Amino acid sequence: MVAKVALVIFPQFNVLDLSVATVLGIANHYAPDTYALDIVSMSGGIVHSMSGVGVDTKKFDAQRYDTIIVGSMPGVPTPAADLVARLRVALTESRRVASICTGAFILGAAGAFDGREVTTHWGYTNELINKLPGAKVVPERMFVRDGHVWSSAGMTAGTDLILSMVEADVGSHVAKMICKTMVLSHRRQGGQSQFSVLDDIDPKHERIRQALAFIRDNLSESLTVELLADQVNWSPRHFSRAFKAETGLSPAKVIEKLRVTAAKNLIESGHSSASRIAVQTGFGDEARMRRAFLRELSDVPQKILKGARARKASLAL
Template identity: 35%
Template sequence: MQILDLTGPVQVFASTNDACAASAHVPPYAWRMVATQPAHVTASSGIELGTQTLPTDNEPVDTLLIAGGPGVAAACQDVALLDWLRARSGQARRVGSVCTGAFLLATAGVLDGRRVTTHWSFCAELAHAFPQVRVESDPIFVRDGEIWTSAGVTSGIDLALAMVEEDLGRDIALAVARHLVVYLKRPGGQGQYSAALSLQVAEDCFGDLHDWMAAHLAYDLSLPRLAEQAAMSSRSFSRRYREATGMTPARAVEHLRIDEARRLLLETRLPMKRIAQRCGFGSEETLRRSFMRLLKVTPNDYRSRFGTTL
């Protein structure tokens, strides 16, 4: 398994127990790391962890979490494990996966008809292999009823914190997040990756241009202006940029402006009109349309959902 897929959520639950014990409350969580056979399981990082055998039918399971990692492909061929997952998933209060653990749940049929996510680099593969599953590539985690799935690696921490918040309330979850020096809700909301991060694939060709674009979002970033800044003809620039980044210059500009608008919505109390102007959208309506197109939510709803009181 990928070590953080497992230890990230476990540390959240352990820190929650510590927080409750410090306030004279009974620690709410007890966990077991289980596998088809009790053994020392080696993580992809080389660290060995001891596991216990799978719970029997008469042992209740409240929350069942599946870690991801390179061993998932082999696990998907384990008929006994798949049968166990099908049976126990229907008995547990909630079932979840971290990263590529979603493939194991999907193979067992647990995710049929559900909204789910996984690591961004595996979303297309999951959607192709399991067309009956509704894969969403952007969120850090997705909850669909009792089914919880999260994106890659550290997103298991986000998932576990959300579970703690559901179980024990925001104050406890926030205290745990502060203790772990992580966000209860990440800046930028729930997106798996920012435009700046995705554009790093073209750092060698257009790194300087991207830095300039980020510093001039409120200015003219039309195709001719970008081509001029890159010292290329508009036609050559458009072709080479798309080859390097996988998107048009206009789409890259929109994503960068959305990223900055997301930051301002969460970190400031600036009115929508000012945010639209500072990010180069020109008007609140243009800002709203871009949010709806890319994030499926209005700027006001985004601020109320992911923002904190300043």
């Protein structure tokens, strides 16, 4: 049976929300007749995005949908009463509802997140906590699923949310084929942080950038200063001084931070073997990984793994 999906948009919506249409369209290529998408608004007709692109929409009426996805707009939206009423009905009729970025404020006004976990763009976390006191706001997460209610962070995180929905519906093979078609290196998991270690390390020198890229792509290897210096044709001494000057950290500290981030993402993505993750991310053994986690996160891998398993078990119910 074809699943009817509604993407709800508003004037000044974020045009990246239309990635929903791209993902579902490609899903239909690999799994024919899986989805039928309506792009809807409360008034119907042409709705213009914040970039000026106009989209023809259907009126968001009483039609039942399998899945309803509430799009985003700049700032903190104040939803109209008729939209909130329509979404309240959808919560009881639809198999699944979701928000992208600031759409969480709109779906939340309908009570979707009462007693549930929710996330949004990191810049609006405090406002969401104030607006939805009954919700369990989860800062930094890429996307969150709590029962039949989903929410994502901003911008491209909506694509990760939709890909995860497709994977839940028709399997990981189709989701992987969509990623390949869209030339995405991978689908980011919901447990991943919205932030990256490399976002905070922004060296100006091209050779330091090259070294950071090499570290990121070779975390499982033995990354010595000598090896890194050789990659950029510098002496080890000059490399160490330049790296510290550009990043504010020693090469060893940056390597540890990147390894901890990679290992944490693997754990939260559902990988079950901490020992295997330790090897895969270059720690070598669980003891070294545990010490690094305590230094960087003040937490231990087993506790994070236990939480990931509990979330996975709750989603299977």
